[in-house]
Amino acid sequence: GQQVMQIPQYQHVQEGEDFTTYCNSSxxxxxxxxxxxxxxxxxxxLIQLVKSGEVKKQKRLTFQFGxxxxxxxxxxxxxxxxxxxTYFCADFTGTASKLTFGTGTRLQVTL
Amino acid sequence: xxxxxxxxxxxxxxxxQQVTLSCSPISGHRSVSxxxxxxxxxxxxxxxxxxxxxxxxxxxxxxxxxxQFSNSRSEMNVSTLELGDSALYLCASSYGTGGYGYTFGSGxxxxxx
Numbered sequence: 344g345q346q347v348m349q350i351p352q353y354q355h356v357q358e359g360e361d362f363t364t365y366c367n368s369s370x371x372x373x374x375x376x377x378x379x380x381x382x383x384x385x386x387x388x389l390i391q392l393v394k395s396g397e398v399k400k401q402k403r404l405t406f407q408f409g410x411x412x413x414x415x416x417x418x419x420x421x422x423x424x425x426x427x428x429t430y431f432c433a434d435f436t437g438t439a440s441k442l443t444f445g446t447g448t449r450l451q452v453t454l
Numbered sequence: 455x456x457x458x459x460x461x462x463x464x465x466x467x468x469x470x471q472q473v474t475l476s477c478s479p480i481s482g483h484r485s486v487s488x489x490x491x492x493x494x495x496x497x498x499x500x501x502x503x504x505x506x507x508x509x510x511x512x513x514x515x516x517x518x519x520x521x522q523f524s525n526s527r528s529e530m531n532v533s534t535l536e537l538g539d540s541a542l543y544l545c546a547s548s549y550g551t552g553g554y555g556y557t558f559g560s561g562x563x564x565x566x567x
Contacts, residue, residue, distance in 0.1 A: 344513075376555055385544055386497070388555030431497065437551045439510050440485060444497035 345370045347434055347445040355451040362422050364448035366415040366432035374435045375408055375415045376442065381428040389417075391435065422452045456480065458547050458559035466565045472533040475562045479526050479547030486528040487556065488520060491542040500543075503528055504551075535566045 346369045356362055366375065374393045378386035390399055392408035392415060399406045405418040415432055429449045433442040459478040467473050479486050488500040499512040503522035520530040526547075532539055542563050546556035 374553070385558040385560050386546075386556075388557065391553065391555060433497075435552060437553055440502045440504065440551050441487065441499045441510050441512070442489075442497075442546075442552070442556065443499065444489075446496055 345434065345443055347372075347432065347443055349430075349432060349445040349448050351448055352446065353449045353451070355453070356422050358424060358452050358454050359421050362419040362426070362450055364417050364430050364432075364450075366417075366445050368413050368434060370413075372408075372412045372415070372434045373437070375406075376433045376435045377406060377415075377417055378431045378433060378444075379428050380431065380447075384428070386431060419450075422450070424452050424454065426450060427452050458545055458557050460543075460545050460559035460562050462562060463560065464563045464565075466567060467535050469535055469537060469566055471535050472531060473535060473564060474529055474531045475543055475545075475564075477528045477530075477545030477547075477559060479528070479545075480557055483547035483549050483557070484526055485548045485550065485552060486522055486526060487546045487548070487552075488528070488530050489544045489546065489558075490514075491544060491561070492540075497544075500530065532564075537566050540564060540566045 376391045377389040380386045397408040403420045429447045431447045432445040485504045487502040501511045517533045522528045542561045544561045545559045548556045
């Protein structure tokens, strides 16, 4: 079956440093959705990317969808302690109405 | 508006028992999905319901079942519990097919002893 891997598994940064997580799929992605899960919390929807090569920004967060639709990335500029959590990408297949989640990247930010 | 409500928040059950978890979606959301989250397997899709019909099912044994009621509320049931069923069970609702993202509930933490 489809495998969606994220690297790195874990990253620890100092506040103010940048952070990037990469999402790679064994098969072509339909649409990519990104979620953030705070420690002890539940996933919270961040954004959806649909088109090949699409780039979207939300304040300090930049999301990209690969040209071949087999990878995606999330870049955070100048991290803050509020960015702490696990970031998941998920392949969203509308016809199947399901999310296939990536393995997640846990981000720790310290002062 | 109210978010997705899951009850109970925590549950401890014994092997062999069965359990029913409940989910109330956001008002107006007709799609309800269930996911299992464990440290080893991550987030895995269980099933999705829309207007009382199961539209998709993940790769889980038949012990896992669910249903959706006419008011969009959903329940999932796990029979003959095994230790490996210990997990955080998350319910998510969406408007339509999920193309605008899913709103997750806080989950039910199930521990099987």
